[in-house]
Amino acid sequence: xxxxxxxxxxxxxxxxxxxxxxxxxxxxxxxxxxxxxxxxxxxxxxxxxxxxxxxxxxxxxxxxxxxxxxxxxxxxxxxxx
Amino acid sequence: xxxxxxxxxxxxxxxxxxxxxxxxxxxxxxxxxxxxxxxxxxxxxxxxxxxxxxxxxxxxxxxxxxxxxxxxxxxxxxxxxxxxxxxxxxxxxxxxxxxxxxxxxxxxxxxxxxxxxxxxxxxxxxxxxxxxxxxxxxxxxxxxxxxxxxxxxxxxxxxxxxxxxxxxxxxxxxxxxxxxxxxxxxxxxxxxxxxxxxxxxxxxxxxxxxxxxxxxxxxxxxxxxxxxxxxxxxxxxxxxxxxx
Numbered sequence: 001x002x003x004x005x006x007x008x009x010x011x012x013x014x015x016x017x018x019x020x021x022x023x024x025x026x027x028x029x030x031x032x033x034x035x036x037x038x039x040x041x042x043x044x045x046x047x048x049x050x051x052x053x054x055x056x057x058x059x060x061x062x063x064x065x066x067x068x069x070x071x072x073x074x075x076x077x078x079x080x081x
Numbered sequence: 082x083x084x085x086x087x088x089x090x091x092x093x094x095x096x097x098x099x100x101x102x103x104x105x106x107x108x109x110x111x112x113x114x115x116x117x118x119x120x121x122x123x124x125x126x127x128x129x130x131x132x133x134x135x136x137x138x139x140x141x142x143x144x145x146x147x148x149x150x151x152x153x154x155x156x157x158x159x160x161x162x163x164x165x166x167x168x169x170x171x172x173x174x175x176x177x178x179x180x181x182x183x184x185x186x187x188x189x190x191x192x193x194x195x196x197x198x199x200x201x202x203x204x205x206x207x208x209x210x211x212x213x214x215x216x217x218x219x220x221x222x223x224x225x226x227x228x229x230x231x232x233x234x235x236x237x238x239x240x241x242x243x244x245x246x247x248x249x250x251x252x253x254x255x256x257x258x259x260x261x262x263x264x265x266x267x268x269x270x271x272x273x274x275x276x277x278x279x280x281x282x283x284x285x286x287x288x289x290x291x292x293x294x295x296x297x298x299x300x301x302x303x304x305x306x307x308x309x310x311x312x313x314x315x316x317x318x319x320x321x322x323x324x325x
Contacts, residue, residue, distance in 0.1 A: 018135055018137065018138065019135065019138075019193065021135075024134055024135075035132045036133075036135070036138075037134065037135050040255065040265075041211065041226070041251055041255070044226060045222050045226060047265075048225045049225075059265065059266060059268075060265035061171070061264045061265050
């Protein structure tokens with residue numbers, strides 16, 4: 001089964017773009033969606049995708065509090081533990 | 082006082098709604114504007130600008146923040162060096178002059194090519210702007226972001242009418258959420274734009290179902306080029322408990 005980081009990377013690729021181009025996510029996920037320039041509309045919808053895909057409690061505000069996608073992946077894993 | 086020089090300003094007055102003034106920002110690539118904007122930013126703001134991975138978001142941030150500085154400095158009668166920004170617990174910025182908070186209310190939004198600044202002497206307000214564009218994921222976004230009646234109305238539409246409806250609803254909702262000032266702890270799918278506005282009225286009044294004491298005026302500021310909206314707090318009945 002794919003790791004949480006891999007699934008998260010796939011979800012970003014499938015759901016998010018900036019200026020018509022895929023969001024660039026480094027291998028270590030050490031980037032924030034804010035720094036990537038993801039618009040708020042897509043950000044809110046993406047937080048709901050995370051809730052549905054991983055079955056974790058997460059509001060868009062809480063999602064925004066994570067400094068990086070790596071931190072978000074760690075939170076998802078902690079909820080599954 | 083901040084003033085754009087030879088190349089002219091990249092922002093201009095766009096609308097006046099009640100006591101709020103709205104300015105339209107041109108975010109098209111423009112080397113001179115971008116260089117000038119960066120000069121106006123604080124060191125912290127320039128560092129924020131550099132953290133953006135791509136040039137587009139970096140440019141939009143610099144042009145919007147510099148325009149905001151110019152508008153606020155004009156209103157407050159201060160120099161840019163005196164103006165700093167604090168942030169509420171939900172991330173909404175407020176202005177400080179010489180480290181003293183100012184009651185002036187403002188909000189900023191940007192799409193790809195245009196931005197908006199709304200400013201008023203007092204009272205909560207929020208603004209949003211989005212360029213309408215066909216998207217493959219429009220139904221997914223509608224499912225995630227609109228309320229039940231809004232989804233039903235969207236489903237009855239076809240083609241460009243769907244795109245127009247979605248972006249109109251979203252900008253009205255985001256303007257209201259930004260005006261409320263609690264971030265996206267307020268789920269946009271858990272409230273709906275007033276029926277008359279959904280049916281085409283350019284302005285209406287609104288109450289959040291979970292915070293009914295505060296009354297908001299909401300205005301559709303959309304043009305042929307973009308969808309846009311402004312929300313203003315109009316009145317508040319005496320409160321027995323906090324309603325945001």
